Amino acid sequence: xxxxxNLGVPGGAPSAVTGMTVFAGAFLIAAVCLFxxxxxxxxxxxxxxxxxxxxxxxxxxxxxxxGSVPAAKKAPSAxxxxxxxxxxxxxxxxxxxxxxxxxxxxxVSIMTMTPVHIAPQADTVTLVGITIxxxxxxxxxxxxxxxxxxxxxxxxxxxxxxxxIFFASLLLAVRRPDGTPWIICSLILLGVGxxxxxxxxxxxxxxxxxxxxxxxxxxxxxxxLAGRAFARLRAEV
Numbered sequence: 001x002x003x004x005x006n007l008g009v010p011g012g013a014p015s016a017v018t019g020m021t022v023f024a025g026a027f028l029i030a031a032v033c034l035f036x037x038x039x040x041x042x043x044x045x046x047x048x049x050x051x052x053x054x055x056x057x058x059x060x061x062x063x064x065x066x067g068s069v070p071a072a073k074k075a076p077s078a079x080x081x082x083x084x085x086x087x088x089x090x091x092x093x094x095x096x097x098x099x100x101x102x103x104x105x106x107x108v109s110i111m112t113m114t115p116v117h118i119a120p121q122a123d124t125v126t127l128v129g130i131t132i133x134x135x136x137x138x139x140x141x142x143x144x145x146x147x148x149x150x151x152x153x154x155x156x157x158x159x160x161x162x163x164x165i166f167f168a169s170l171l172l173a174v175r176r177p178d179g180t181p182w183i184i185c186s187l188i189l190l191g192v193g194x195x196x197x198x199x200x201x202x203x204x205x206x207x208x209x210x211x212x213x214x215x216x217x218x219x220x221x222x223x224x225l226a227g228r229a230f231a232r233l234r235a236e237v
Contacts, residue, residue, distance in 0.1 A: 083218035138191025162197025
């Protein structure tokens with residue numbers, strides 16, 4: 001994920017052979033890497049840790065005898081209903097889901113517009129790729145620190161820290177919109193804020209076993225729909 005945004009220059013290699021543009025070549029490299037990664041997981045990640053360790057994906061023999069459907073084979077509509085039931089019946093699940101969804105929407109909305117904003121300022125596409133790579137690095141590089149802060153201060157405090165970092169990132173971008181170094185710093189802060197505000201530990205400790213599986217399906221769906229709505233709004237502006 002960190003190196004992916006810098007495929008602009010390597011994308012020239014397949015474009016020279018296939019006649020595709022540099023950007024199409026970069027997507028081709030990414031598609032091949034994604035396929036190889038998925039193949040490696042499919043071949044070597046057996047048994048699935050989620051089902052093989054008695055986790056939430058495991059189906060007990062008694063439940064199977066009663067006709068219950070394994071979580072991995074349930075229809076999307078069934079998962080949405082399970083997620084709705086989890087949100088209605090679990091008070092702790094609602095703020096957890098809200099924190100994850102809002103943090104993801106804020107992060108994606110700003111991150112996706114940054115290349116368009118800095119492209120006229122940057123000298124090369126490589127600088128745009130480096131900017132996004134540093135943003136992704138900010139999302140994950142402090143994960144151990146986020147975990148320690150969450151354990152010591154609690155989930156709500158960690159989310160509050162993430163919101164404050166979000167504000168710092170947005171303020172920096174608003175005050176220095178024409179300075180590429182400042183935009184890069186803003187994107188790094190955006191990634192760090194996401195790592196705090198998304199509250200991954202809050203999610204794991206708030207949802208029930210089956211509810212967690214349902215929410216893993218529902219939350220990306222909500223983020224995807226919200227992202228499309230924001231993209232349409234930006235296009236109209």
